[in-house]
Amino acid sequence: MLLHLKSLIEDTDTGAGRRFDLFTQIVIVISLLLFTIETLPELRDYEAFFGLAEYLIVTFFTIEYILRVLVTEHKIAYVLSFYGIIDLASVLPFYLTLGIIDLRFVRVFRLFRLLRIFKFTRYSRAWLRLKRAFLDVKTELILYTVLTLLLIYLASVGIYYFENEAQPDKFGSIIDSMWWAIATLTTVGYGDVFPITTGGRLFTFFILLVGLGFVSVPSALLASALSKEAEPTNEPD
Amino acid sequence: MLLHLKSLIEDTDTGAGRRFDLFTQIVIVISLLLFTIETLPELRDYEAFFGLAEYLIVTFFTIEYILRVLVTEHKIAYVLSFYGIIDLASVLPFYLTLGIIDLRFVRVFRLFRLLRIFKFTRYSRAWLRLKRAFLDVKTELILYTVLTLLLIYLASVGIYYFENEAQPDKFGSIIDSMWWAIATLTTVGYGDVFPITTGGRLFTFFILLVGLGFVSVPSALLASALSKEAEPTNEPD
Amino acid sequence: MLLHLKSLIEDTDTGAGRRFDLFTQIVIVISLLLFTIETLPELRDYEAFFGLAEYLIVTFFTIEYILRVLVTEHKIAYVLSFYGIIDLASVLPFYLTLGIIDLRFVRVFRLFRLLRIFKFTRYSRAWLRLKRAFLDVKTELILYTVLTLLLIYLASVGIYYFENEAQPDKFGSIIDSMWWAIATLTTVGYGDVFPITTGGRLFTFFILLVGLGFVSVPSALLASALSKEAEPTNEPD
Amino acid sequence: MLLHLKSLIEDTDTGAGRRFDLFTQIVIVISLLLFTIETLPELRDYEAFFGLAEYLIVTFFTIEYILRVLVTEHKIAYVLSFYGIIDLASVLPFYLTLGIIDLRFVRVFRLFRLLRIFKFTRYSRAWLRLKRAFLDVKTELILYTVLTLLLIYLASVGIYYFENEAQPDKFGSIIDSMWWAIATLTTVGYGDVFPITTGGRLFTFFILLVGLGFVSVPSALLASALSKEAEPTNEPD
Numbered sequence: 001m002l003l004h005l006k007s008l009i010e011d012t013d014t015g016a017g018r019r020f021d022l023f024t025q026i027v028i029v030i031s032l033l034l035f036t037i038e039t040l041p042e043l044r045d046y047e048a049f050f051g052l053a054e055y056l057i058v059t060f061f062t063i064e065y066i067l068r069v070l071v072t073e074h075k076i077a078y079v080l081s082f083y084g085i086i087d088l089a090s091v092l093p094f095y096l097t098l099g100i101i102d103l104r105f106v107r108v109f110r111l112f113r114l115l116r117i118f119k120f121t122r123y124s125r126a127w128l129r130l131k132r133a134f135l136d137v138k139t140e141l142i143l144y145t146v147l148t149l150l151l152i153y154l155a156s157v158g159i160y161y162f163e164n165e166a167q168p169d170k171f172g173s174i175i176d177s178m179w180w181a182i183a184t185l186t187t188v189g190y191g192d193v194f195p196i197t198t199g200g201r202l203f204t205f206f207i208l209l210v211g212l213g214f215v216s217v218p219s220a221l222l223a224s225a226l227s228k229e230a231e232p233t234n235e236p237d
Numbered sequence: 238m239l240l241h242l243k244s245l246i247e248d249t250d251t252g253a254g255r256r257f258d259l260f261t262q263i264v265i266v267i268s269l270l271l272f273t274i275e276t277l278p279e280l281r282d283y284e285a286f287f288g289l290a291e292y293l294i295v296t297f298f299t300i301e302y303i304l305r306v307l308v309t310e311h312k313i314a315y316v317l318s319f320y321g322i323i324d325l326a327s328v329l330p331f332y333l334t335l336g337i338i339d340l341r342f343v344r345v346f347r348l349f350r351l352l353r354i355f356k357f358t359r360y361s362r363a364w365l366r367l368k369r370a371f372l373d374v375k376t377e378l379i380l381y382t383v384l385t386l387l388l389i390y391l392a393s394v395g396i397y398y399f400e401n402e403a404q405p406d407k408f409g410s411i412i413d414s415m416w417w418a419i420a421t422l423t424t425v426g427y428g429d430v431f432p433i434t435t436g437g438r439l440f441t442f443f444i445l446l447v448g449l450g451f452v453s454v455p456s457a458l459l460a461s462a463l464s465k466e467a468e469p470t471n472e473p474d
Numbered sequence: 475m476l477l478h479l480k481s482l483i484e485d486t487d488t489g490a491g492r493r494f495d496l497f498t499q500i501v502i503v504i505s506l507l508l509f510t511i512e513t514l515p516e517l518r519d520y521e522a523f524f525g526l527a528e529y530l531i532v533t534f535f536t537i538e539y540i541l542r543v544l545v546t547e548h549k550i551a552y553v554l555s556f557y558g559i560i561d562l563a564s565v566l567p568f569y570l571t572l573g574i575i576d577l578r579f580v581r582v583f584r585l586f587r588l589l590r591i592f593k594f595t596r597y598s599r600a601w602l603r604l605k606r607a608f609l610d611v612k613t614e615l616i617l618y619t620v621l622t623l624l625l626i627y628l629a630s631v632g633i634y635y636f637e638n639e640a641q642p643d644k645f646g647s648i649i650d651s652m653w654w655a656i657a658t659l660t661t662v663g664y665g666d667v668f669p670i671t672t673g674g675r676l677f678t679f680f681i682l683l684v685g686l687g688f689v690s691v692p693s694a695l696l697a698s699a700l701s702k703e704a705e706p707t708n709e710p711d
Numbered sequence: 712m713l714l715h716l717k718s719l720i721e722d723t724d725t726g727a728g729r730r731f732d733l734f735t736q737i738v739i740v741i742s743l744l745l746f747t748i749e750t751l752p753e754l755r756d757y758e759a760f761f762g763l764a765e766y767l768i769v770t771f772f773t774i775e776y777i778l779r780v781l782v783t784e785h786k787i788a789y790v791l792s793f794y795g796i797i798d799l800a801s802v803l804p805f806y807l808t809l810g811i812i813d814l815r816f817v818r819v820f821r822l823f824r825l826l827r828i829f830k831f832t833r834y835s836r837a838w839l840r841l842k843r844a845f846l847d848v849k850t851e852l853i854l855y856t857v858l859t860l861l862l863i864y865l866a867s868v869g870i871y872y873f874e875n876e877a878q879p880d881k882f883g884s885i886i887d888s889m890w891w892a893i894a895t896l897t898t899v900g901y902g903d904v905f906p907i908t909t910g911g912r913l914f915t916f917f918i919l920l921v922g923l924g925f926v927s928v929p930s931a932l933l934a935s936a937l938s939k940e941a942e943p944t945n946e947p948d
Binding site: 127 | 442465
């Protein structure tokens, strides 16, 4: 019977295994939808319904988690694996809130529930290629992240000296100026903060000229690595 | 005579065939221009003229569609093909409105008329290369679209918790927060919604650091595939 | 003496030729600077000075142009070449304004004067590589430009139907809506127009999801072609 | 004893050398943090504390600099090297302010202190790859920077003619219009300046169509070069 369960939970190529996977995925999507809808101010009267749904979903995921631990051969490996931790994190916050008074803070942990969705792509080849491509350029990505952080800091310091006097409310300190640096170097440009002095504008131009050549390199690198991983010669498996 | 028509409609390398194609394309462009100008508030008095023009254009496209069905050897294949459906969709809404009272809604179907323009590139080699490049990276594109959707959801949930209290009108629910997530992760940044709390700003920075490396990967991948398809060795045809 | 002039004007590897080139380039930069400063409201009193400077610069360029025509062996080829037309366009507007009453309109032609600066890179290898890379991907670039224009049109039509009723002043017609489509699909997002209805926002999201994968492909393609052209094996010259 | 110091300062593979490097790096990070926090309006009362901390940090860096000069064999080479200049620039502003009255201006030099952080990656392989990739595409990057500057100038001139009359306060001169050109071509789009005339909007569209294909090419080129440098065959060291 345990062997039957094992096949049901772990296999993805048998009919029953597929149906179980599909069912789990539907429950995940429903739990995400409920979690999203719950925040709508119009639906705050239906709190009881959302509480009940959450109760049922957590029950299902708890049983699923216990079964997964039971049927797997490498129990500790599963529990400590990425998906093992996610599976546990999907249910643990619910139990942790039972005895605690401040419930608001714990709800933040529900964010992890979203990660359940990664199970969808667990066995996907494309996901593996993405992971391999990511590892291929890991060093450059870290270097680029550090350089981007440095550039954002440099930009924040520079704009502070140029704009602090003209706009003391928006560029009050280097830390305040960082918000501008982030919005500018990512080219989001909300428009809530922007330089108004000639010096600040020239500095912005200079920083963008240097910065844009930096900020978009990581994604181009990742795409290049992915493109290589996707080539037939690199894929004997 | 049918053979003559067949050559006129289907061939693109005979003089008459080219002239027919050119004429059809000009009619398409005119119909698009009329459709666009029709919405100008200044021209609402000329409704009768637009109605007449629409009548003539639909007549032409109807005759063209019937002829295309008549001359082709694989009638069902054409009717069910991408261009067959577009050709029919270009005229059908006009007839469907005749007996229906609510005309406003049906006008939306006219959007499909725009797709006629794809006929211009029907035989183009570059179009085929684009299609092949697209198929080459189809799996990664789907994976990336899913990951981008997940990231947008995660960003929406996160910003909701950070900004909901400070800006309940703009970040009223997770669904409302999604509009911010879309505008931010695509770097459009209209500036109608943006975080004002320190936590929300830090979260935005973190999400952008991760997100920008994701959102622009698909186009880089597609470009890389296109670049490979465009290489002489890959193009024996 | 003509031979001496020929060497002075056409050669770039003799001392005198280099000095002549440098002098010409400095005059170009000065003329650009004057053209820029002239528009400053604070300097409108110095009109006479700018008029005199313009007079001197045009005189120099006129003499230069005549000499270039005189010394070259392939006179007609030069006059009809890209640089020949630019050289003439740099001085012609000045003479054309002498007998014409409306001077404002003609000043627009001065824009072409800016193109003189391309002479700086006339013999540059990198410039040739860029030109070759551009030709390599010309077909795809044209296809992508057409597709981008179609997408912008489609986006304009769509947003018109979603937002016209809610914001008739900003999305008054399909033509008005195009301004939104351009600002959004290029991710500039000024924030002067943006959707406020749920339908319009969902449509924006969908258009961006499709559009971003399109709009940034041309530059990635060009970069890929440039990268290939820059490889040693492709550069025997 | 000098030999011992030499090993301590210059080596990164001995235990003592590593600990010295780590300590230096921590001091750099602390000095950056203090520099950042110092600008917070809330902490302006703690000026004495920041002054003392700065005094201690400069003392440490001064001793470090003197030791570096003493232990190295190629003294002049070090002093004139990139890191030699940065090391000196980290302490020099402090001493320069001692005798000068206007202290505000000198604080700007503290910006260079940030560059100390580059020492972290001094021996990193990825940093070398980045440097080599940068040199590989140096010519194209310079060409592209020049072309981008030209495009920004052209865009500024064009928008000035279109928008000057309609918005004389925002597009008062070509120089003022440059701010718009920078914000637009980098796709930041703060939203403080944007065209309102039909001509200006059409021009913006045209400039963006051409410009976006230019502005993002440098980063794609750099990524492509980096991708090549990261290949195993190119990395015999």
